[in-house]
Amino acid sequence: FVPTLFVDGVPLPPFPGLQINLQRIDKFQARSDDIWIVNWPKSGTHWMWEVVMMLSSGRAKLRDSVKVGAMFPEACTLQAAEKMTSPRVLDTHVPLKLFPKAALKSKIIYTVRNPKDACVSFYHHQKGMSMYRLDNVSWEGTLELMINGKAYYGNWFDHVEEWLKVLENNPNALIVTYEDMKMDLKKQVRRVAEFLGYKRSEKFYDDVAKLCSFGNMKKEKRDIKSAWSKESTGIYRKGTVGDWKNYFTMAQNEKFNEMYTRRMKDINLDLKFEL
Ligand code: A3P
Numbered sequence: 001f002v003p004t005l006f007v008d009g010v011p012l013p014p015f016p017g018l019q020i021n022l023q024r025i026d027k028f029q030a031r032s033d034d035i036w037i038v039n040w041p042k043s044g045t046h047w048m049w050e051v052v053m054m055l056s057s058g059r060a061k062l063r064d065s066v067k068v069g070a071m072f073p074e075a076c077t078l079q080a081a082e083k084m085t086s087p088r089v090l091d092t093h094v095p096l097k098l099f100p101k102a103a104l105k106s107k108i109i110y111t112v113r114n115p116k117d118a119c120v121s122f123y124h125h126q127k128g129m130s131m132y133r134l135d136n137v138s139w140e141g142t143l144e145l146m147i148n149g150k151a152y153y154g155n156w157f158d159h160v161e162e163w164l165k166v167l168e169n170n171p172n173a174l175i176v177t178y179e180d181m182k183m184d185l186k187k188q189v190r191r192v193a194e195f196l197g198y199k200r201s202e203k204f205y206d207d208v209a210k211l212c213s214f215g216n217m218k219k220e221k222r223d224i225k226s227a228w229s230k231e232s233t234g235i236y237r238k239g240t241v242g243d244w245k246n247y248f249t250m251a252q253n254e255k256f257n258e259m260y261t262r263r264m265k266d267i268n269l270d271l272k273f274e275l
Contacts, residue, residue: 010095010154013074021073028078028100035196036108037091038099040159041152042121043113044178045091046221046235048192050212052089052109055193055200060207062220073098093153096162107196110167113178114273115156116244116256119146121237123247128232139247147259157263164267179272182241185209214239242274 005012007022035056037048054060070076070090081090092099113121123142142151149155167173174195181188186209193200210216214236223234248256257275264271 004152008097010098011150011152012094013152015074017077018074021078022098024078025073025098025100026102028072028102029082030100030102030106031086031088032106033087034103034106035087035089036103036106037089037111038108038163039093039111039113040115040118040156041093042118042125043111044181045093045111047178047181047212047217048109048111048176049089049091050217051189051192051208052196054208054211055189055196055198056087056089058198058200058204060204060211062211062217064222073100095154095159096166104166105172108167108170108173109176109192109195110163110173111176111178112160112269112271114241114244114271114275115146115260116248116253116273116275117178117241118156119143119151120243120247122146122151124232124237128228128234140252143248143252143256147256157259161263161267164269168268175269177271177273179241185212 005014005018007019012018035052037045037052039045039048050062053063070081070084070088072081072090072092073094074092076090081088090103119142123137123139126142127137145151146156149158153159164175167175174192176188176192186205189205189208189212193205211220218236218239221236223236228234260275
């Protein structure tokens, strides 16, 4: 039982209001100070969201719940988005063709993670989330879905390629990799702040980086217990680079690398993933 919603050929998770939001996507009213966090799932959305919320509010404090604020068009309704106070921080995993056109002029932070690690993280997400009821989900099956573009939100390569085409050389867009955040979080926090036009003190950047360390977020952020199976570690699972090595067989790795080389050859981006 894999509950999937297909929109324009893209497999999407069955969020209750998603289809209605997509039907009315042109009604989305963008604001000049909106900030979007966009990515393929499991690429550090919650992490970037905390960073951006602290930078935009000027308060170095973790938000209470594990929830990411306004996931549009997936979970947040048009009306709820309209009621949000500015600057709005919105996030989505949808491919470019399902994104509100009016929002393409807003500030967009696109986070990219090594697809192998994103896939491992996705596997645990599918296995652990109660709503999917995928107790029998296997690693092999998840990787197949990923390779065939049948995982939620479709093919990772299409997602990255289409988004990067409109975002590269766009002064309103910033590309941040999960791996760079892991390597030097304070540096990336400062970079995001500069991109958003916020000038905060070095102490502030230090505080944000400390609060947003994996250990601190795992300790402080409350996962919604009912959303996850008992065995699951929830959103804050491992938070490392290279966990894929514990999952990919040699054959799976070769197959994936062959596809990566073929699909990424036209993508002009310095992604320092270990493949
Ligand atoms: P893992 O499953 O590999 O641990 P998203 O927020 O897009 O759903 O991504 C979730 C992934 O980001 C999970 O990866 C989670 O552990 C990781 N993550 C969340 N907060 C993090 C942090 N502060 N530092 C590093 N990784 C973090």
